Amino acid sequence: MPDFCRLPNLFAALAAAQMAVLVIAFAPAPVQEWTGERLLVASVFAQWLALLSGILLCKLRGTLQRLPLHIGAPTACLIPPVVAFLGSLLVHELDSAFAFGYSLPGAYRLRFALGVSAIAALLGAAVLRYFYVQAQWDAQVRAHARSEVQALQARIRPHFLFNSMNTIASLVRHDPVTAERAVEDLADLFRAALGAGQGESTLGEELVLAERYLAIEKLRLGERLRVDFQVAPDLPRDLPLPRLILQPLVENAVLHGVSRLAEGGEITLRAQRDGNRLKLDIGNPCPPPRERDSGGNRHAQSSIAQRLAHQFGPRARMTGEYRDGYYAVTLWLPLN
Secondary structure, three states: OOOOOOHHHHHHHHHHHHHHHHHHHHHOOOOOOOOHHHHHHHHHHHHHHHHHHHHHHHHOOHHHOOOHHHHHHHHHHHHHHHHHHHHHHHHHHHHHHHOOOOOOHHHHHHHHHHHHHHHHHHHHHHHHHHHHHHHHHHHHHHHHHHHHHHHHHHHHHHHHHHHHHHHHHHOOOHHHHHHHEEEHHHHHHHHHHHHHHOOOOOHHHHHHHHHHHHHHHHHHHHEEEEEEEEEEOOOOOEEEOOOOOOOOHHHHHHHHHHHHHHOOOOEEEEEEEEEOOEEEEEEOOOOOOHHOOOOHHHHHHHHHHHHHHHHHHHHHHEEEEEOOOOOEEEEEEEEE
């Protein structure tokens, strides 16, 4: 059942009613030509009927949805013609009483009401059918988007796990104490990243996840990896975010940047407000694009961009740019 309590749906119903008036007005009329005044009166009449029908469908939505489909659907389709029939009779009586002359003569009162009711029945059924198909399409798009998100996360998780295990394996023989601490960090990482496989993450969790991952990588790279975290203290750390947004980006900064340079480098992560948006910057030195394999980098950024678009729509934006031996990724996310 469409929700006519939402202004976009109600506006669409009003627009459909106005379109019907324009079609009737522009149709050839052998008896009486349409004037601007008649068009205005007919538009107000049609909008009034459409508004009444929309309000009734809004108020009765819960009741209609609880009915079986074979009862609820016809009942919903009957509301516009019934409203049109009763409204037409009322308007005809007022028009006759005040002698405005906008409707048919008194002898044609029933014909006028039935004609308006028939138009409302056809138009109402078409509008309800349109909204029903639109709702089904939206549901399919959301289901497809959810499956895409799950597939993207399934590809990211093993990638993260294998790289972390390789780091720990390199420490086991010559520094078992550090390796044990790294295993504990990895366990904490997966508890934070996977969240038992349910729900969203938060900005605070994503920042901690990125920081712990870099701590594990620093065990492998030593002084070659330097980290600069700059997080504004006024940021809402409970801001909901999709899982694994920052960690794949800092992982790429290590694998495709710092680890490819003999002298290493510094990874910078900045989080700050930019108006009513959250701005996240991740930068690192790296070889020129022709000297590095950027396939994994492109995959991670593409998957993150898709998941951000799924959750935030056009309000989220992501850019990546290489310039003068430095690669920078910037995310803009809505704070409200």
